[in-house]
Amino acid sequence: MAGSRTGHGRSRRAERVALPLVGLATAALLVVMLYYPVGTVLARAVSVDGTLTLDPLLAVLSDPFYVGALAGAVQNPAGVPAGVLAWAVDSAARVAAADGLRAALGALVAAVPPFGLFGFTAWQALLSTLASLALGLPGAYLLARFEFPGRRTIESLTAVPFVLPSIMVAVGFVAAFGSNGALNDLLRTLGLPTFDLLFTLEIIVLAHAFYNAPLVTRIVAAAWETVDARAVETARSLGASPLRAFRDVVVPQLLPAVLTGALLTFIFTFMSFPIILALGGLKLATVEVWLYDRVQQLRLTEAAALAVLESLVSLGLTYAYLRYEAAASGSDRAVSPLPRERLGGRLDLKRVALAGYGLVVAVVVLLPLVSMVAESLTGPNGLTTQYYGYLMERQASDVTVQTKPGIAVRNSLIFGVGTLLVAVPMGVVVAFVTSREGPLSRFLGTASMLPFAVSGIVVGLGLLDGLVFGLQVGGVRLAVAGPVAIVAAHAVGAYPFVVRNVAPLLGDLDRRLVESARALGATRGRALVDVELPLVAPGLAAGAAFAFAISIGEFDSTVILAEGSRAYTMPVAVERFLTDRTLGPATAMGTVLLVVTAAAFVVIDRVGGRYRE
Incomplete structure (x- = not known):
């Protein structure tokens, strides 16, 4: 014992x-x-x-190639206000002189290079975030508000960004949107003009949207399912129209999830590497791609300085995300979820819009993967191994x-x-x-x-x-x-x-x-x-x-x-x-x-x- x-x-x-x-x-x-x-x-x-x-860090911060007009903050701090003002006046003048919306947008894009490599990296991340929101939010609406066969499978597919190798996504986009890609082959068959998106900002933004839109869909759809139907019904009983009830009741509850998805997407695309390396190369290099080039050139001190500055930016963004996530998360509460509609119901404007959205998803999401597999089995004379x-x-x-x-x-x-x-x-x-x-x-x-x-x-x-x-x-x-x-x-x-x-x-x-x-x-x-x-x-x-x-x-x-x-x-x-x-x-x-x-x-x-x- x-x-x-x-x-x-x-x-x-x-x-x-x-x-x-x-x-x-x-x-x-x-x-x-x-x-x-x-x-x-x-x-x-x-x-x-x-x-x-601090010389390695100061060398990067004082180099206009990296930080553009902001290099003056290190070289000549007293001249910063005048330099930034001159850039703002010049940029505004270019946009004002542009003829038409397309030209104005082009002038606006041309105003970004004065902020150097870091500025371009942030710019492409912002455009990619907007594209991801545009592609992801309708998907969240579809999953949260409609019931249809395969909804569970589509919901599971929103985990794709965490599983799919990004270099493989880049290959799929080359196979789909390159000069000899599937889309151009279709345009040639129809006798229409072709185009090549490779090594353009557009294909980088599109590939980032492919990769991050499911993340937005996943986050916002989960938030949409926690909206209390009783609050919407109360607003309607008080005389609010469906649109007013959505704006005043649903949107405020979805906004934290939308901002969370946007912030995460910006962080991921700011640090994106394989997609930009394959689809943009050094022509459209971001901080990550240039950092990789510095390592290949064995300029390790310069690479380390770049890495530290980039990490400071990403850590700051991640800290902001964590703080925002903690502030936005409330205690669990019992809710009565909004009832889902049958997608196969009567044909109306929103179902037509969702059908159009499905076509866009097929082009942006499915076409690259299908094109990659098809290209691997297609030679000059047809099917081949x-x-x-x-x-x-x-x-x-x-x-x-x-x-x-x-x-x-x-x-x-x-x-x-x-x-x-x-x-x-x-x-x-x-x-x-x-x-x-x-x-x-x-x-x-x-x-x-x-x-x-x-x-x-x-x-x-x-x-x-x-x-x-x-x-x-x-x-x-x-x-x-x-x-x-x-x-x-x-x-x-x-x-x-x-x-x-x-x-x-x-x-x-x-x-x-x-x-x-x-x-x-x-x-x-x-x-x-x-x-x-x-x-x-x-x-x-x-x-x-x-x-x-x-x-x-x-x-x-x-x-x-x-x-x-x-x-x-x-x-x-x-x-x-x-x-x-x-x-x-x-x-x-x-x-x-x-x-x-x-x-x-x-x-x-x-x-x-x-x-x-």
Whole structure:
């Protein structure tokens, strides 16, 4: 009996030690894989030859190429008001002198370059945000207000931006809207003029809308379903017209969700990389694309300074989003949702408009994916599998410098499994910590979301500069191999999705179940394994599927860490084929990537993942 009590006491003590150790191990991993690499970039940006200095940052801030007219704030602060005033007068004069709306818009766009690379990056992000809202809001209206076959499937497809590799989206847009794309082929058949959108701002904005409009739809549709029908009925009973009731009752409740979607879209498009790299290149370079070019040119100090300034902007925007989200979220309340209409009812103006909207969605969303698959199976003489055969020939080639599809697929799967092994335990631990009440949990929850605010390029640069190049400790150089760094970068980008899927379920968990298990003699670890984890299993499975899919499609950090090695993945292989102007093989590789990510999406949908921004 005494021995039993002694063993039980040892188990309790071991448990008290084990849980903090797990937390410390997770914190150590985050330091090594995220905070230290990002800190390495910061250190390079504020030091020269080991001496602390702001010269690298000031060099960027005083360069008109980067900040345009605002460079005067560093070069000559006293001249800033006069410089900005001169720019404003000149811009207003150009717009006033323009003949017609199109010319006025062109003059307005021409006024942006005085703000340099950062100004253009913000400008394209603003245009992309407006386009995403225009494409996403009608979808939210459709999902929230109408009932029709397949509505649940379409709702699930709004998770596509978190699963679909963006470099694959770029290939689809080349196949759809390029000079020899599907749209131009149709126009030639009809005898109509053709056009080429590649390397234009328009195709970048369109591709960003493809990628981010589902996010807007998801957020706003969820908010629309919480609008209380009784409030609308009260307004109508007081004499308000349907339009007035919508404006005065529904719109104020949807506005926070619309602003949240807009802010998130702006953040994502401000830091967009693969889409702009493939569809705009250096001709339409943003901060991310130019940062990548600086890394390729081994101008690492300049790249670090750019990375720090970009991260400051993105962190500020992310902080504003988190503050706004916290302020906008109210307590749960019982509502009577607005009833949905049958979409197949009588034909009226709104149903005709929705049919037109469906046509636009088909062109913007479906055409690129269908075009990519069709292009991979179509040659000069009709249907063919020659592009897939080309991939097989590449794989069998003895030339080691070539990009081999088999290696890319193998690496992607290995890195995906490695990401699961690292990201899922990290995400679960962080979810358990952040699901508790208290200021410390809120702080840790905010800190753990840093990957959302720091681009993959910055993480990749930090891992390359800090861990791959090596760290000198006591006369010994510590370094990790490229594949290990790639898994670390993928895990850093993936674990927040595990947190976002598991933490809400933990927050809703009835704590009395855990207390009952403990009262019956279960240790804390046993209660965790037998009670809590089974109850959050759907969120855990969905988070794991998200982590795997994100690893499969990750491009930003991988393209830096895989440079000059055989650690390239499927997205990197797609970009290399596209850079070689070999659209057929690029679309074939993109189709293989589509199949793998679609399988991950099916898992997410089947297990009922409940990721919500």
